[in-house]
Amino acid sequence: MKLRSAVSAVALALVSVCSAQAAVYTYTGNIAEFDYINSAPTRIVAHFEFDFANSPMADYDIYALKSWDVSYGGIKLSSAAGNGLLNNFTFDADMNVTGWFFNASDSLDYAQYTQNIQSLSENFIFFAPNEAHDIILDTAGSAAVYRNQGSWSVAPSVPEPATYLMLGLGLAAVGFASRKRQG
Structure with a gap:
């Protein structure tokens, strides 16, 4: 007994x-087709840890984040470094990402950014259906993938x-x- x-x-x-x-959502973009930043094109890789329990604007697809980081080649932006993030995510009933927009910037003042990484999914109205974009900008140039959305994976976070x-x-x-x- x-x-x-x-x-x-x-x-x-x-x-x-x-x-x-909580779960960590990882976005992996496609290899850049046009790259004026790096000599060897790479992928956008982003990690998002959402705070679903404390997201008062969840009805508007705005979720609080515990942490995030976004990188492309030598550009690395994160919540830990105090960088800025604009975002909008939609989820299905199983909490899989169905639509997304994120724009990470090295400054909280978006008008003054010098490094910027964003991904636009086909589910938002900025572009035509199935026309997802990865765009990476810095002071020296830009890199982009058009018409090819990246992929999402979900892994439980470490307690x-x-x-x-x-x-x-x-x-x-x-x-x-x-x-x-x-x-």
Whole structure:
């Protein structure tokens, strides 16, 4: 009986830890067709970790982000570096990305950016259907892919240390309660 209670408590704790994790959405663009920035064309790669629980404007497809980063060749922009991001995402019922727009800039003042990375999906009205664009700009030139949208993948994020602390405290409480019952 005691073993079954302990196993149930551990299983419940692990399920709650796993369900509390957010997912990291990764966008991988196509190789640039026109590249005046890098000698070897590369891809846009972007990571977004959404805070779905705390997104008051979700009805307007505006979701709060816990973190993000976007890179192309030597251009790397992120929330950790204090760079700016304009974004709009739509999701289906399974929380897969169905439409997106993001524009990362090295400045929060978008009129003054010197490095800019954006991706436009076919689901928004800026371009014709199935005409997704990846556009990368900096002071020296630009790179672009037209009519080829990139791909999305989703992976669970690594739990924060506080999550492990809560798991440990919960297991300690179960152990303490079990020992108290025994003697």
